[in-house]
Amino acid sequence: xxxxxxDTAGELxxxxxxxxAETIKSKNNPVLGLATGSTPLGIYDKMAELYRGxxxxxxxxxxxxxDEYVGLPANHEQSYAYYMxxxxxxxxxxPKNQTNLPNGIAENLxxxxxxxxxxxxxxxxxxxxxxxxxxxxxxxxxPGETLSGKTHVVELKPETRKxxxxxxxxxxxxPKYAVxxxxxxxxxxxxxxxxxxxxxxxxxxREALTxxxxxxxxxxxxxxxxxxxxxxxxxxGRMLE
Ligand code: F6R
Numbered sequence: 001x002x003x004x005x006x007d008t009a010g011e012l013x014x015x016x017x018x019x020x021a022e023t024i025k026s027k028n029n030p031v032l033g034l035a036t037g038s039t040p041l042g043i044y045d046k047m048a049e050l051y052r053g054x055x056x057x058x059x060x061x062x063x064x065x066x067d068e069y070v071g072l073p074a075n076h077e078q079s080y081a082y083y084m085x086x087x088x089x090x091x092x093x094x095p096k097n098q099t100n101l102p103n104g105i106a107e108n109l110x111x112x113x114x115x116x117x118x119x120x121x122x123x124x125x126x127x128x129x130x131x132x133x134x135x136x137x138x139x140x141x142x143p144g145e146t147l148s149g150k151t152h153v154v155e156l157k158p159e160t161r162k163x164x165x166x167x168x169x170x171x172x173x174x175p176k177y178a179v180x181x182x183x184x185x186x187x188x189x190x191x192x193x194x195x196x197x198x199x200x201x202x203x204x205x206r207e208a209l210t211x212x213x214x215x216x217x218x219x220x221x222x223x224x225x226x227x228x229x230x231x232x233x234x235x236x237g238r239m240l241e
Contacts, residue, residue: 001209001222001223001225001228002229002230003209003230003232003240004229004230004231005232005233005234005237006231006232006234007233007234008233009233010042012042012043012195012197012231012232012233013043013045013046015231016043016193016195017046017049017050018046019127019193019229020032020043020047020127020193021047021055021056023126023127023191024057024061025056027126029060030060030061030062030126031061031062031064031123031124031125032061032063032064032125032128032129033065033066033125033127033128033129033186033189034063034065034066034088035065035066035130035131035139036065036067036083036084037131038131039131039195040087040129040131040195041087043195044087044091047088048088048091051092052091057093058092058093058094059093061094062098062100062123063098063099063100064100064101064116064119064120064125064181065080065099065100066130066180066181067080067102067139067178067180067181068081068101068102068103068104068178068179069104069177069178070104070105070153070175070176070178070179071104071105071175071177072104072105072175073105074101078168078173079104080101084099084101100116100119102151102179102180103179104175104178109179110153113150113151113152113179114151116151116179116181117151117182117185120181120185120188124188124189124190125188125189126189126190126191127189127190127191127192127193128186128189128191128192128193129193129195130192130193130194130195131196132194132196132201132204132205132219133160133163133219134163134200134201134204135160135204136204136207136208136216136217136219136220137157137160137218137219138186138194138218138219138222139181139183140154140160140178140179141154141180141182141183141186142154142155142156142157142218143157143215143217143218144215144216145215146215147183147218148182148183149182149183149184150181150182151179151180151181151185152182153177153178153179154177154178155176155177156174156175156176156177156178161174161176183221187221187222191229192222192225192227192228192229193228193229193231194219194228194230195231196231196232196236197232197235198233198235198236199235199236199238201235201236202235202236202237202238202239203239204219205232205236205239205240206239207220208220209222209223209230209240210240
């Protein structure tokens, strides 16, 4: 596990975007694993900037997103499909049919999960971008007695719904379920890039990176992966010695 700390958010974003760019340039048909939430916003801005500057093309890139809310159609402003289109896909030259997100309104969600997992198996992820939940979740793999390996439907923890309520009109509007890649699906990525910022994540960063490997802190499973790059701002890293 390689841990890199940054003094400013801008530096972290630029570094992460460059790692993505290098991966894209080094492959004929690169596959990126993407996340939503607040953490990747600056990274996506920098990636779009590289595209606008003519330094990067996404023509041959395929993407897989980690998760999607159950019950929100792609045109719902809080769906992750909408987020991706708004913050990245509409700003770069990626063909839409090369972007993949779980379909949260599929009639048969089990079939949707199996189909998503099969697609992931046929196009292994070169680099997976991750954020970190306050409770240690990655994707929407919530802490518990067990974790699922593959793409599955998950019931969101009250604390996760509360944390995400900031994007909705009220807590009641936050979906109770989501489809997420499993921890096993995530760990199959060739390289994982975990980005974390903010003092409110400092304790969970320490637990995930230096504590025991446990399903109660899903991100601690990242300690078992051979190629993890952790990008932290000063606040998120302040509890690591
Ligand atoms: C998003 C996702 C989540 C977030 C995590 C951190 O696709 O899978 O695991 O990465 O909840 O969210 P932010 O970045 O909003 O603090």
